[in-house]
Amino acid sequence: MIPRIYIPADSGALALGAEKVAKAIEKELKERGVEAKIVRNGSRGAYFLEPMVEVATDKGRIAYGPVKPSDVKSLFDSGFLTGGHHKRWLGTPDKIPFLAKQTRLTFARCGINDPLSLDAYKSLGGLSGLQAAVAMAPADVVKQVTESGLRGRGGAGFPTGIKWKTVLDTASDQKYIVCNADEGDSATFADRMIMEGDPFVLIEGMAIAGIATGATKGFVYIRSEYPHAVATMNKAVAIARKAGVLGLNVLGSPNAFDMEIRVGAGAYVCGEETSLLNSLEGKRGVVRAKPPLPAIQGLFGKPTVINNVISLASVPIIMDKGATYYKDFGMGRSRGTIPIQIAGNVKHGGLFETAFGLTLGEIVDDIGGGTASGRPVKAVQVGGPLGAYFPRALFDTPFDYEEFAKRDGLIGHAGITVFDDTADMLKQARFAMEFCAIESCGKCTPCRIGSTRGVEVLDKVAAGIEAEKNLALVTDLCNTMKFGSLCALGGFTPYPVMSSITHFPEDFKPAPARVAAE
């Protein structure tokens, strides 16, 4: 048997030098006259171990990482093609603690094989969900998704099945499935990872959504900052079309469904669903007032399912294994699993899919291993640039939509950014306002004007000008933005600002006092 070497082509791994490692391995194989097949897989998401190279041996896969190009010679000398020991030896990938502790449903296949091999996809259970769906009545598919308890993984947490039902029940000559892959939140990369590592699962999920609601056309709107994901998705769609997964007869059934990949143009606000629809239509990415709901009047005024990548990619397993199987994971009203993305100043950064319910402390300290800098954790921002900063005192908060809401936070797209004690929370609060000002679509006043005024007032606080009075002003402004903005950009910017002020008041003291306190 020719040995197989797996080297990730995921952009996270590429950013850490996977391409150089691949070149070094190719060169070494040639020089030694050894025959081996190199497979470019996705990433399993343990980025602190990337580039993680795996070899298929008689005892199964053996992983090595993080591999540097300079390690390659010694890897060959240690007999890594048969799993030999080396300082980068990690053993069986599934037994690496960071991966072993996970419950992988949506990401079950991500990072294992060549993402563009449809055969590999099928060999690991791919297309079983779609096969089940084509044999069912649309209403039954919707019912199964509803019963699974799946909620929108983009951040809003709206029940996916209910959205689908509205589209199914709205009569129209044309309906659309739109996948929101405008993953702009800092600390999030789950959408990118699955599109690069297991693109067929998203295609399968979208085809199921089409069959369930009577939509025949789908669009994936991917941000332009993700060129690798765009390339992989384009190739995967072409392969799926050729194989009859997409087209006039999905898997040989009478159902038609096809899709296109579209690329954004650097506007964060287009992650908001109505703004995304405008952008797809070729307009300014300005937010629309709701109602009408996109499910009734969405893309080009037609009934539209608009779901996040992870929501859609979670559908195939629900159709394959059943609603109860999925629902049995999780807590309260947060059912199933969530891919938590542990990022920023953290030792073990990466994607950790698990059932809802772990506490924030378990995620940051036990799984994340604390900060990369080795300094104490000061704050963690949960949910991207619109998420609240949590202090250590709130680390007992369980990862659950409602529990986070109770503590004036949100889980958003489940990204967690860890900051050590060098973080200045006044600076972070100011950045939240500044980011909102840069990215505001300009339609509503609280967001467009409020964010700029917010930056100015926080600058006054930083300069020690009437700090108390100006903090009261910021609080009042946040209240206006929260309740007066049209969408989550202006509406949620107060979360990082107010949580910083509430939990880290010492960082907002007038400048002279701050100096004196140090």
Added chain:
Amino acid sequence: MTMQAASTEIASRTAAIIDEMKGIEGPLLPILHSIQDEFGYVPKDALPVIADGLNLSRAEVHGVVSFYHDFRAKPAGRHVLKLCQAEACQSMGSDAVAAKVKQLLGIDFHETTRDGSVTLEPVYCLGLCACSPSAMLNGEVIGRLDDEKIEEIVAEVRS
């Protein structure tokens, strides 16, 4: 390409792109991306041609082009370096990275060096948040930036 094309040539190449793409649903953004791929920016002279081809007003086309951060009004440098400035990278010192790069290149964000070698831009998240601080150089991703990598990048864009 960095040389600005003549307006008649811009118009004819733009018209060819529009002809090819106007049949797709919601064609404006894909057309603008193609135009930027073709010229390296979205030339002002292309806008009336697009308006005409898609039966839009010039104001509408201008509104769309100016809304999105990606579309350039003038050509970029030979290299485009984007530094992530979002929260995950901030937690790993992206401020200091940006300050160092700006100092080494002698330009600020949204500027191009005088010799046209490099354009420097901030970007708000490349999805490399577990490998911060990160950057993108001509579409290639780079993670865990440190002094050594910064110097390598600067040497590359200068060469």
